Amino acid sequence: MNLERRFPCITYMETAAKRRIPRFAWDYMAGGIGREKVLAENIERLDRVKLTPRYLADDANAPDTSHELFGVDYNAPFGVAPLGLSGLIWPCAAEHLARAAKTHQIPFALSGFATSSIEQIGGIGGNTWYQHYATIDRDINSDLLKRAQAAGFEVLVVTVDIPTATRRDRDIRNGLSVPPEFNLRTLFDIAKHPAWALAMLGQGVPEFLNFKPYLPQNISLAELGVHLQKLIDCHVSLTQLQWYRQQWPGKLIVKGILDTDEAIACVEVGADAIAVSNHGGRQLDAAENVLEVLPRIRAAVGADFPLLADGGIRNGLDIARYLASGADFVLLGRAFMFALGALGALGAGHAMNVLQSELRASMGQLGCPQIHRLPEFLTRVC
Ligand SMILES: Cc1cc2nc3c(=O)[nH]c(=O)nc-3n(C[C@H](O)[C@H](O)[C@H](O)COP(=O)(O)O)c2cc1C
16 A cells, blocks of 8 residues: 555544544543633644745755754654543554554653553653643552653653543543443444454454553452542642652653643752643633743743644644744644554554654755744744
């Protein structure tokens, strides 16, 4: 199959994924919270970022997408965002993405709620980041960090924007819970998507493998769900953030910050970077837009403090738009999930190729030779 020809951009992969995977899996991945206003705005707001091309410079025709973060030279200024339950979209999604990220020399962030374990991803190597979701038990939190460190993860991402259990209407209607409450409609949905169903048969039911060692063994799925719910408490206070800083010797990113004062607090606690994010419109349907808050947060933390950003990125030009607007690095979530849903394992590397080549082409059109110079091309925000 000529991948480039059939899937020249993420949009084609999105359409194919929607056809290929069951509705409940699509809804979980593509959907947002509430009336999905923030989800839509993430994309609309990006479209309104305008850049001015300049054609006459001597060095304009050989754009270089490589970029440094935390002393690591990456091939491109983007990475794979943490994605919980990614194994629902395609079996071993996290492993496919981690392998492709290693090949492409970009970072891969493993979600605490991943369906692949810390040890499985550590075995792949590459530039892996571990995204931690807190449990109520400090010993378990400490053990998870030790496991991540032992498995070679270099960066800890602490996500702070899930202070309480999330209510997403599509997931409630689809019975997507632990354990899943599937009915005839769901089974019919699965039957209508044989490629996905067959691939899933090989894997079995996706599990939250990272938490498995801390849960009682040999109990029913229903009992497991109850235990898991009792164990997880994703709320992270400033005191807890201080504790994570003391525990983790490597780089620390705080993900999900939108408030200037909280950004300053993260810097004071000793975070190495902040990921400015509204969680892809999945947590609060009145959350501020990242592009709107980015200049304020940049002014508060200073020019040299690394700021990551995410939300709504679907192509290389969107990456350029975020970087031109003041982000040092970006993360993509759904774009990679669409690719896996459409193409399975092949999708991971293909999406990375497409995004990097679109970014290079956009920089070429702008006349921008290097990533760090993109802000020079930001002209007008309507
Ligand atoms: C299916 C799905 C699962 C996610 N799971 C997590 C997670 O476990 N941890 C986390 O910090 N963010 C999670 N996110 C948010 C992403 O890391 C990222 O912030 C978001 O996807 C960016 O928006 P985008 O999907 O438009 O690129 C998830 C997003 C999606 C779409």
